[in-house]
Amino acid sequence: MLGFFPQLYPDELLYSWFARYHLYCNNASPKQTMIDLYGDEKQLAVPDLPTNLEEINGRVRHFIKQTADDWISQHTFFRFYTSFALPEFRARAQETMRTNARDSSLHMLTGVMASTFKDKKYFEYCAICAEEDLKTHGEMYWHLPHQLPGVLVCTKHGVPLRKSLAPFRPDNRHHYVAATRETCPSLAPIISYDPKTMEHLQEISLEAERLVQRDYTFDREAIRQTYLVLLQKQELARGKSHVYQRKLAEQFRAFYGDECLRILQSEVSMEGENSWLRAITRKHRRAFHPIRHLLLIRFLGETLESISSQIHTPYNPFGDSPYPCLNHAADHFRESIVSDLKITRCTDTGKPVGTFTCNCGFQYSRRGPDLIETDRFRIGRIKEFGPVWQSRLEKLIHVEKLSYRAAARMLGVDPNTVIKYSKQSIPSVMVEPSKPCDLLEIKQKQWVDLRTRYPHAGTTQLRKEDNALYSWLYRNCRDWLAANSPMPTDSNQSKARIDWGARDLRLSKQIHKAAQQLRQETPPIRITLHGIARRVRSKALIEQHLDKLPETKKALTKLSESKDAFHVRRIHWAVQKIREAGEELVEWLILRVAAIRQPLSLAVEQEIHNAMIDPAFAERSAL
Known part of the structure; x- marks a missing residue:
């Protein structure tokens, strides 16, 4: 327990607090300060992600009420580096900072080592x-x-x-350097930036500061999907995963300028497949530096606060349901009552196409996305008028005796459309415009009439006669359609000529033998269902008839290897190779020899840890 310790200031780096203690104690050697703080002279003075903080907290607890976890979240880089990290890595990093004396894997856990983004030099x-x-x-x-x-x-x-005169990571890693008049001279040069660059740098700095002030946690896949949604809104992406990468890179560079991106170590290539901007908009197979997330978020017109509220929010290019019915013949014209929306993609432009279907039978479509409120009342193409519109047309032309042009104005269509549909056959059941709910009965009666006209036809032939009617019934009353369709005729089934039992036993033995051969391969390869099937040259048989091969299915399930199990076996092989070469077992070397990429599961991380601390690990691995 220490007899003196200075006050911890707001937003002060924990390293700075320890450096001021070292300054006040006037210790001749940095090692004495390490013994005071940690009880261990070999502890390192780490500026960003210090470890073993519970040890120090126990020594100064009578001076300050904050816990080690409070220090980690409020006075280190922990939140900055883990806001976009995997949850299990975040938890392990916090535990390492709290309890471990020294852990070289901490920066790897947070993704710092995987990034090309460099720390400050001073x-x-x-x-x-x-x-x-x-x-x-x-x-x-x-x-x-x-x-x-x-x-x-x-x-x-x-x-x-x-820039001060104090190196951020000095050669003497045990020495704390405090902020003083000597290390922060008043005559230090001032860097000037272009006004546009200065504006971007100020906004990015503000967002980075928010990362350490608030406890943001972004799921990797969720934030990627949110990026795609926002890119779709700016017409820089389409579908579930297609991003117009060249167009994105051009607009991204134009938005920030090359000077700003160079200063922030985030330059973007128009063509390079390894560009970080390409990778961050694809499936996240590695960690990305927080600054690069902030750059993309700002480019998309969002902030940390606004984008966190949009996680898991699907992209709807036509706004929220319900949508207006644009049937001029209905008494609910322009009222928002349509909930049936199907979204497809335009084959020419890739833009979303919405098809809206009202209960009155009126169906229309338009190309999106909707950009202004009036777009909701725009029709690109009328796909089906429906019985309400047809009934209104019949009344205007044959009952009220209006001209084609006058009827067209009232129905919101071209006169030629009125002429075309007024000459078609009239539905057997007339529907008043005020009763759109009778549409189901009309469609069902039309199907019954169709079956009456073709009494010997099967479902396939009936569907060819009126595909639109069949499709509507299939979407809206599938059970009724199945009950009121012709029964399928039984076809003469040929007797089984294959002895599936004997084939099953023979194939299961071949699979055991193939799995054993695959396990003896060096370097190790993963034993998978498809790999075994290819080895026994029965891939098509297994894929198409696995339900008839129970023993084969059981063998494949038992012998197929999970990703973690394969990684563990690969680690065993790598450890043995490293030991044979007489090299030291370190985590990065094991991963390189085993050809395993981050992120790793906790089970695989534990296996690597066991390999480095257990001398008998290699002997057990070889057995």
Whole structure:
């Protein structure tokens, strides 16, 4: 337990707090400070993700009420690096920072090592903040937001940050360096930026600061789907996953400018397949630096706060249901009562096409997306007029004796359309415009009449006679349609000529033998259902008749390897190879030899951990 410790300031980096303690104690050696804080002179002075914080918390608990978890979330880079990380990695990183004395895998867990984004070379400071700190507290300190990678502007004063003389990761990793007049000279050069670049840098710095102030957690797949939805709204993507990558890259570069992207280490290539912008809009197979997430979010016109509320919100290019019925013949014309919407894609443009079907039988479509409110009342094409419209047309022409042109004006169509439909046969059941709910009865009676006209026809032939009627009944009353359709005729089934039992036993033995051969391959390859099927040259048989081969199915289920099981077997092989080469077992080398990429499951992570700490691991792996 320590007899003295300074006060922890708001938004102060934990490293800065320990550095001020080292400064006040005037310890001759950095190792003495490490012994005071950790009880271990070999502990490292890590600026961003320090570890073993519960040990320090226990020594200064009588000075401060905050817990080690409070320090982790409010005074380190933890939230910044884990807001977009996998939940299991986030939990493990927090546990490592809380309890582990030294863990070289911490930066790998958070995805820092996988990113090409570099840390700052020196601690940075705002000259105005430094003067205010001296006036308020009598000393300077390292502000956490100012040290975040990609933060180049003080959001409080709107001025560029200055580089101090203190290296962010010095050669002496055991030494804490405090913010003082000596390390933060007032004559340090000021970097100037283009006004447009300065605006972008200030907004990105503000969002990065919010990452450490609030506890955001974004699921990787959910945030990717949200990006796709927002790209679709800007016509930069279509369908479930197709992104117009070249168009996106062009607009992205035009929005930020090459200078800003270069400063933020996020330059974008128009053609390169390895561009981070391409990868972040595809399935996330690796972690991306938080600054690059923030760049894309800002480009899409969103903020952390707004995009977090849109997670899991599907993209609807035609707005929310219900939609207006645009049948001029119905008494509910322009009323929002349509809930039946089918969305397809235009084969020429790739844009969404919505088909709206009302209970009155009126069906229309238009190409989207809707950009303004009046688009909801726009018709691209009328696909079906329905009985209500047909009945109104019959009344106007044959009862009220209106001209084709006058009827066309009232029905909202071209006179030629009125002429065409007025000459067609009249439905046997007339429907008043005020009763659109009778449509189901009309359609069902039409189907019964169709069966009466073709008493010996099967369902397929009836469908050919009136495909639109069959499709409507299939969508709206499938059970009734099945009960009122012709019964299928029985076809003479040929007697089974294959002894499936004998074939099943023979094939299951071949599968066991093939799996054994696959397991002996070096380097190890994964044993999968398709791999075994190819090895026994019965892929088509297994895919098409597996239900007739119970022993074969049981063997495939038993012998097929999960991804984690294969990774564990691959790790065993890699450890043995490394030991034979006489090299040291370290995590990065095991992963490289085993050819396994991040992220890893907890089971695989544990297996690697066991390999590094258990001398007998290689011998057991070889058995």
